[in-house]
Amino acid sequence: MRPGRPGLARGAAPLPIHGELTVTFVIDAHGLGRGFVRSTGPLLRRRRERVSAVRDVTFSVAPGEIVGYLGPNGAGKSTTMKMLTGILAPTRGRLRVCGLEPSRQRTRLAARIGVVFGQRTTLWWDLPLRDSLTLVRHLYRVDAAAHAARSAELTELLELGPFLATPVRQLSLGQRMRGDLAAALLHDPELLVLDEPTIGLDVVSKSAIREFLLRRNAERGTTILLTTHDLGDVERLCRRVVVIDHGRLAFDGGLDALRAGAPTPRTLVVDLAAPAGPIEVAGARTVRVEGPRQWLELSGNPAEVVSEVVSAVARRHAVVDLTLREPDIEDVVARLYARGRDVPREPAPGAG
Numbered sequence: 205m206r207p208g209r210p211g212l213a214r215g216a217a218p219l220p221i222h223g224e225l226t227v228t229f230v231i232d233a234h235g236l237g238r239g240f241v242r243s244t245g246p247l248l249r250r251r252r253e254r255v256s257a258v259r260d261v262t263f264s265v266a267p268g269e270i271v272g273y274l275g276p277n278g279a280g281k282s283t284t285m286k287m288l289t290g291i292l293a294p295t296r297g298r299l300r301v302c303g304l305e306p307s308r309q310r311t312r313l314a315a316r317i318g319v320v321f322g323q324r325t326t327l328w329w330d331l332p333l334r335d336s337l338t339l340v341r342h343l344y345r346v347d348a349a350a351h352a353a354r355s356a357e358l359t360e361l362l363e364l365g366p367f368l369a370t371p372v373r374q375l376s377l378g379q380r381m382r383g384d385l386a387a388a389l390l391h392d393p394e395l396l397v398l399d400e401p402t403i404g405l406d407v408v409s410k411s412a413i414r415e416f417l418l419r420r421n422a423e424r425g426t427t428i429l430l431t432t433h434d435l436g437d438v439e440r441l442c443r444r445v446v447v448i449d450h451g452r453l454a455f456d457g458g459l460d461a462l463r464a465g466a467p468t469p470r471t472l473v474v475d476l477a478a479p480a481g482p483i484e485v486a487g488a489r490t491v492r493v494e495g496p497r498q499w500l501e502l503s504g505n506p507a508e509v510v511s512e513v514v515s516a517v518a519r520r521h522a523v524v525d526l527t528l529r530e531p532d533i534e535d536v537v538a539r540l541y542a543r544g545r546d547v548p549r550e551p552a553p554g555a556g
């Protein structure tokens with residue numbers, strides 16, 4: 205962990221470690237909240253109501269961590285990301301990112317963080333990728349020599365070479381995402397904030413992005429906070445996850461602890477040649493039937509269970525197609541709540 209830098213740590217909470225050393229959290233949120241006022245009801249009887257998108261959220265991220273910020277749709281993830289990057293000001297609580305107050309010190313913060321939103325690009329649509337990267341250099345006032353070196357490194361690591369001359373609008377989603385990552389890293393930020401970085405990508409592109417992020421984290425100590433609905437991202441990248449639900453912090457700890465709190469089965473989706481009653485086989489429970497399609501929840505996750513259920517179904521029914529659906533993070537979180545458990549909280553790594 206990097207020692208705290210008092211000059212940069214304005215307002216951040218330095219954490220004493222082993223007496224002498226201090227670590228400044230890269231993200232330090234305490235009692236964070238953000239409300240909105242929105243209009244509801246029919247046109248002639250519009251009412252204004254307050255919505256708490258994020259309520260009383262406290263968490264911190266130490267330098268070099270990769271943390272998944274997870275939750276179901278509408279949980280408050282994007283609102284948190286917008287506060288972290290200074291786009292929205294909190295209505296409650298205290299927030300420091302790289303020792304800065306994001307909404308009030310947005311320009312200074314921009315020099316310290318990189319941001320990628322998977323659903324929209326920061327690149328110039330009509331320009332070749334190379335020109336977009338050059339513009340980013342001017343935006344962040346990166347000097348020419350540093351830019352040339354970082355550009356060359358990122359071009360190699362992200363394999364951008366073959367399409368540097370291609371206009372961004374003609375890039376595939378995976379190529380565009382790699383370009384966006386390069387743009388976010390050209391000024392060598394200490395924190396990378398990623399909102400759904402692998403959304404819509406094929407398996408190969410997802411894997412390339414994940415391996416790149418792991419390498420960046422290991423080699424340069426870049427801290428990463430990411431939102432994702434993809435459990436593969438979480439499993440490969442995050443040792444720690446913070447889960448929010450209905451705006452509140454629901455869990456902060458290791459992925460294993462989250463899973464242990466709510467073991468979630470895989471689902472076999474079976475397309476039969478014709479509609480039939482619910483399939484009955486050992487090792488699975490039919491949880492949904494829609495015409496010829498049935499959803500079977502597997503009673504265990506090892507490969508043998510899957511192959512036994514698949515053979516049993518195929519022996520007894522005319523099967524057109526079979527798909528194995530991995531539980532996504534929403535399933536894990538939903539199950540956590542369905543069980544009505546006290547959600548465990550672990551102390552943040554490095555705290556203490």
Ligand SMILES: Nc1ncnc2c1ncn2[C@@H]1O[C@H](COP(=O)(O)OP(=O)(O)OP(=O)(O)O)[C@@H](O)[C@H]1O
Nearest residue numbers: 240241242255257276277278279280281282283284
């Ligand atoms: N500008 C806004 N005005 C009013 N309500 C808002 C605004 N932005 C977000 N909200 C509400 O705040 C809540 C949290 O929204 P947010 O976009 O942060 O969720 P999310 O976890 O990112 O969801 P998703 O995974 O679907 O993107 C939702 O109920 C949403 O309708």
